[in-house]
Amino acid sequence: MRALPLAVLHMTSRPPVPPRSSEGLRLGFLYAALFSVIGVQMPFWPLWLKDRGMQPVEIGILLGAIYWAKVVTNPLIAQFVDSRGHRRMVMIALASASMLLYALYPFAYSFPALLCLGVLAGSLLAGLMPLTETITMTLTTQGRLDYGRTRLWGSLSFIALSALAGQAVDHWAASGILWLILLGVAATVVTVVRAPDPPLISRSGPKLPFRALFRNRRYLLFLGTAAITQASHCVYYGFATLYWQSQGLDGGTIGLLWSIGVVAEIALFAFSGRIVQKVGADKLVLFGAVTGIVRWAALAFITSPLGLAPFQTLHAATFGATHLGAMHTIARDVDPRLQVRAQALYSSVAMGLIPGIALLAAGPAYQAFGGLAFLGAMVLSILASLCGYAFVRSPR
Secondary structure, three states: OOOHHHHHHOOOOOOOOOOOOHHHHHHHHHHHHHHHHHHHHHHHHHHHHHHOOOOHHHHHHHHHHHHHHHHHHHHHHHHHHHHHOOHHHHHHHHHHHHHHHHOOHHHOOOHHHHHHHHHHHHHHHHOHHHHHHHHHHHHHHOOOOOHHHHHHHHHHHHHHHHHHHHHHHHHHOOHHHHHHHHHHHHHHHHHHHOOOOOOOOOOOOOOOOHHHHHHOHHHHHHHHHHHHHHHOOHHHHHHHHHHHHHOOOOHHHHHHHHHHHHHHHHHHHHOHHHHHHHHOHHHHHHHHHHHHHHHHHHHOOOOOHHHHHHHHOOHHHHHHHHHHHHHHHHHHHOOHHHHHHHHHHHHHHHHHHHHHHHHHHHHHHHHHHHHHHHHHHHHHHHHHHHHHHHHHHOOO
16 A cells, blocks of 8 residues: 555646645635545444445345435435535535434444435435535636636545545454444535635526426436446446455555555546646546446456556546536536536436436345346446447437
8 A cells, every 4th residue: 555655646747736726725625525434434444334244135135225316306406505505514514414414323233223324324425526526617617717627626634534444444354344434424514614615606587397307308318427437336336345355465455456556546637627628527437437447357257466557557447537528518518597407416326316327236246146247347348338339429
C-alpha cells in the first residue's frame, strides 16, 4: 500500500489541479467527504455484513436495499427542492439524519434490523449526491468551475479510504469498517454546511410536469444505457472483495485493486473538459457500456493481482466515462426546468432501481457460480451497448 501515492503522482505529467474558486474548493471537500464513505462501504461493507453472520443471498438483499431506497426518496427530495428551493437546508437535514442512523449500526445484529437501517440511512445519505451533482453542473455550465476536476477529489478520497480500510481489515478485522464509515458521515455533515448553493437554474415559462421526461425518447435511451451499465457492476461491488479474499488475496491487496480503478477514473476526470468536447457525452456513455464486455469477461477468469490490475483500469470507462457522459447529457439535453428531477431520476433508476434488482440476482449467482457470476455482468454490458448504440443514433 505504500506505493499507492506514487501511482497517483505518476498517472499524469502533473498532479491534478485543485478547484480554483472558493465554490470549487468547498464542493471538492464535500465530494471528498461523501466518497470517504463510499470508499469504505463499497469494497468492504460485504465483509462487515459477513462478520455479522449474513450469507451471500442476505448480503445481496442488504446491499440492494440501499439502491432500492433511492427509487422513492430521490424523486421526492428533488420534487421538494425543485418546487420550494431550500436546497442547503435539505442537504444539512439529510446528512444529519443519516449520521444518527449510521450511529445505530453497532446495535444491529439481525437481518431485519440491518435491512431497516440500510434502507433509512442509505436513502438519506444517497439523497445528497444528486443535489451535489446539480450544484456542480450548474456552476460548470456557468463557467465557474470544471466538473471533472471538482469531482475527482471524491475519487482521490475513495482511494485513500479504500486503502485505509484494507489495512484496517488486516489489522483490526471487519469491525473497524463501521467506524471509518461513521467518520466519513461526520465529515459529510461538516462539509455540507459550507457547500455553495447557487440559485436554481432559471425556470422561465410554465412549470413542466415530471412526466415530460418520459416523453423524451433520447433521454429514455440514455437512461436505459446508463442504468444497465451501472447494473453490470453489481457482482463487482457486492462480491469482488469476498471472491478475491476466497482466492487468497489479503485486505491490503484488495484495497489496492479497488484503488487502481479509481486512479484511472481520476485521470479521466482530470481531462474531462477536453474529452467531453472531443468525444461527445453520448459517445462516452456508449464507450462505458462496450468496455464492460471486456472487463467483466476478464474478471470471471483472472484472480492474480498482476493479471487483474490492467483490467481494473477499465473502471475509468465502465463507471467514469458512463457517469461523466451522463452528467453532461443531462446538462445539455434536458430542459433547465427539469434538470433537478432529471438528475434525481438518473440517480434513482441508474444508481438505484436497476442495480438494486441486479444485486438480487448477484447474490444467488455468486453463491452458485463464484467468479463466473461476472459473465452475467458481461451479458448486461452487451445489452447496454445495444441500447447505447440506439442512443447515439437518436436525434437531439
